[in-house]
Amino acid sequence: MRFFKVVIALPIVVIVITLLATIVTQTIPGFGISSYRALFNTLTGQGVDSPSQQQINHLITAEDFRVSLFADNIPQARILKITPTGDLLVSSPRKGTVFLLQDNDQDGRVDSTIPLVNGLNRPHGIDLYKDGENHWLYIAETDAIGRIAVDWQTGKVRGEYHRIITNLPSGKGHWTKTIRFGHDGWLYLTGGSSCNVCEEKDPRRSTMMRFQPDGSEGHIYASGLRNSVGFDWAPWNNNLYATDNGRDLLGDDFPPCELNLIKHNGFYGWPYINGFGKLDPDYGQGKDSLLSNSISPSFGFRAHNAPLGIHFLRHPNLPQHTALVALHGSWNRSTPDGYKVIALHWDEQGNITSNDFLTNFLQDNQQIIGRPVDIEEGPNGSIYISDDYAGVIYRVLYK
Numbered sequence: 392m393r394f395f396k397v398v399i400a401l402p403i404v405v406i407v408i409t410l411l412a413t414i415v416t417q418t419i420p421g422f423g424i425s426s427y428r429a430l431f432n433t434l435t436g437q438g439v440d441s442p443s444q445q446q447i448n449h450l451i452t453a454e455d456f457r458v459s460l461f462a463d464n465i466p467q468a469r470i471l472k473i474t475p476t477g478d479l480l481v482s483s484p485r486k487g488t489v490f491l492l493q494d495n496d497q498d499g500r501v502d503s504t505i506p507l508v509n510g511l512n513r514p515h516g517i518d519l520y521k522d523g524e525n526h527w528l529y530i531a532e533t534d535a536i537g538r539i540a541v542d543w544q545t546g547k548v549r550g551e552y553h554r555i556i557t558n559l560p561s562g563k564g565h566w567t568k569t570i571r572f573g574h575d576g577w578l579y580l581t582g583g584s585s586c587n588v589c590e591e592k593d594p595r596r597s598t599m600m601r602f603q604p605d606g607s608e609g610h611i612y613a614s615g616l617r618n619s620v621g622f623d624w625a626p627w628n629n630n631l632y633a634t635d636n637g638r639d640l641l642g643d644d645f646p647p648c649e650l651n652l653i654k655h656n657g658f659y660g661w662p663y664i665n666g667f668g669k670l671d672p673d674y675g676q677g678k679d680s681l682l683s684n685s686i687s688p689s690f691g692f693r694a695h696n697a698p699l700g701i702h703f704l705r706h707p708n709l710p711q712h713t714a715l716v717a718l719h720g721s722w723n724r725s726t727p728d729g730y731k732v733i734a735l736h737w738d739e740q741g742n743i744t745s746n747d748f749l750t751n752f753l754q755d756n757q758q759i760i761g762r763p764v765d766i767e768e769g770p771n772g773s774i775y776i777s778d779d780y781a782g783v784i785y786r787v788l789y790k
Contacts, residue, residue, distance in 0.1 A: 441781050442760045451751045452787060453734065458749060461775060461786035462492050463502040468777040468784055470569065470700070471767035472517045475526070475543045477766070479775060481784060482530070484513040484567075489530055491546055492784070499773075499786055508539060508552055516569035516580075520604055527604075528551045531568035531580065535559035536606065551767065555606030560585070560593040574629055578602045581633065583618030588638045588662045588673055597661055599633065599653060615659035615685065621651065621700040621765070625737070627712060632689065634698035634716060637665060641672070643724045647691035648698050650716070650735070650743070660685040667691065690743045695721035696729035700765030706772035708789055712737040715748055717763035718778065727753055732763050732776060749787060 441463040452458050462468075467485040474480060479492040479501075491505040508514075510531065516531030520538075527538045528548075536556035540549040557569065565583025573579055584597045591597060594611065599619060601612040622633035631653040637646040638661075646665035663678040665671055665687045670678060692698050697719035704713050713736050720729035730752040733745050752761040762780035769775065774787040 400689050403630065416683055424744055439760070439781055442785050446754065446760050449751055449754055450749060450785075451747070453746070453748045456787050456789055458748075458785055458787045459499055460783060461494075462497065462504065462784040463782065465490060465504070465782045465784065467779045469567075469779055469782070470517050471775050471777050472519060473767055473769055474519070476544075476546075477770050478546065479769075479784070480507070480517055480528070481777060482514045483534075487514065487527070487567060488703045489514055489517060489721065492544065499788075501784075505546060507541070507546075507548060511537075515567040516571070518571050518578075518745055520578075522604065529570055529572075530579065531570040533566045533568060534559050536568070536570060536578070536580065536602075543624075545770065555579075555681075556602060556609065560596050567620055569620055569622065571622060572604075573601075573631070574624065576604065578604055579622065579631075580614065580627075581619045583620070583636075584661070588642060588671065590662060590674065595682060612655060613653050613657045613659065615657075615661045615664075616651070617661040618627055619651070621717070623696065623701050623703050625712075625714070626703055632701060632714070633691045634687075634692075634701050635661075636697050637694060639664070639695070642694075643726070644694050645669075647688070647694055648696050649688035649692065650690040650698070650701075651686065652689045655678075656687065656741045657686050658684055660687075664754050671699050683733065690735065690745070693728055695724050697721065699763070700748050700777075702768060704774075705768060708772050709768075709774075710734065710736070715766045715774070717766055719762045719764060720753065720759065723790040727756075727759065728751075730759060730762060732766065749785070752778075
């Protein structure tokens with residue numbers, strides 16, 4: 392009976408999405424078929440075919456860098472992680488799998504795609520942790536955090552996958568969970584809101600949490616973060632920065648998406664405050680007192696650019712005091728925007744400037760060939776960029 396209900400429900404969902412997309416394309420100037428596909432990708436995770444070599448040739452890199460295709464046919468490729476042996480892990484929520492990608496002949500193209508862990512519930516965040524003789528792979532599912540021991544020399548798991556944190560808030564809204572181990576040995580976890588804008592019933596929504604490696608002592612580390620998919624520590628001072636997606640339905644150019652300097656017990660405004668101290672028109676009335684306690688962004692991205700993964704460059708041959716940020720791109724602007732990777736640069740006073748690093752995923756201002764998600768750095772300075780829209784991973788090298 393349950394299967395019958397699911398079979399009946401799926402066509403209804405598709406019809407509703409199609410009708411919604413039809414209405415949107417008829418009422419918002421410039422919202423064409425590529426924007427409809429981006430909306431469908433946002434709602435379902437479904438993407439498009441891998442880009443052709445001609446389309447890849449039209450991608451534009453920063454000066455002295457070049458881009459190539461490292462891997463394809465990875466449905467909804469999301470979070471990346473380099474293993475101790477220099478191989479690459481990628482999560483695929485649609486497949487319920489974490490894949491191990493190996494470039495055995497070191498020619499810059501994957502040779503084997505191994506499903507390392509299967510049967511997961513929308514796996515997203517991944518990270519590694521060494522505890523004595525055990526090398527653990529931690530995986531953030533939509534409702535739980537689990538781990539499994541791996542022998543990285545052989546590329547094989549050891550023992551069973553075990554969930555150490557369960558009953559995390561999941562379901563509607565922003566379903567992804569991202570994890571990373573900090574220099575302090577704690578496991579940091581972010582999870583987004585259940586809505587566009589609302590007051591959450593579960594206080595763990597729209598926060599960054601922190602746990603011991605065994606899953607104990609969990610607590611909220613920072614709050615008011617609507618959807619912070621990416622975070623990383625600046626290598627020169629260990630400051631923790633997180634991207635955050637601003638809310639929708641307030642126009643093309645407001646509110647800005649955010650880069651936040653995360654502090655313990657810090658409050659970052661959502662749902663009452665947007666951007667740089669602007670009270671929300673729906674939930675900000677009577678909340679003026681929160682303005683003095685809310686931490687404003689360190690940097691503002693353009694509205695609806697959807698910044699996701701952030702990675703501070705560490706290889707000595709790469710630009711220093713620099714982070715790369717993946718802009719997933721808008722599905723909700725009259726003119727599409729984002730769809731690129733940018734570089735953020737910190738000066739000696741801590742001021743942040745930006746420039747384009749990898750662009751032209753939106754080609755001819757109308758065809759979307761990719762939506763960047765996450766960024767990882769190999770031991771030789773190779774930069775890997777995942778794209779959940781085309782199901783591929785790019786490799787960017789310094790010339």
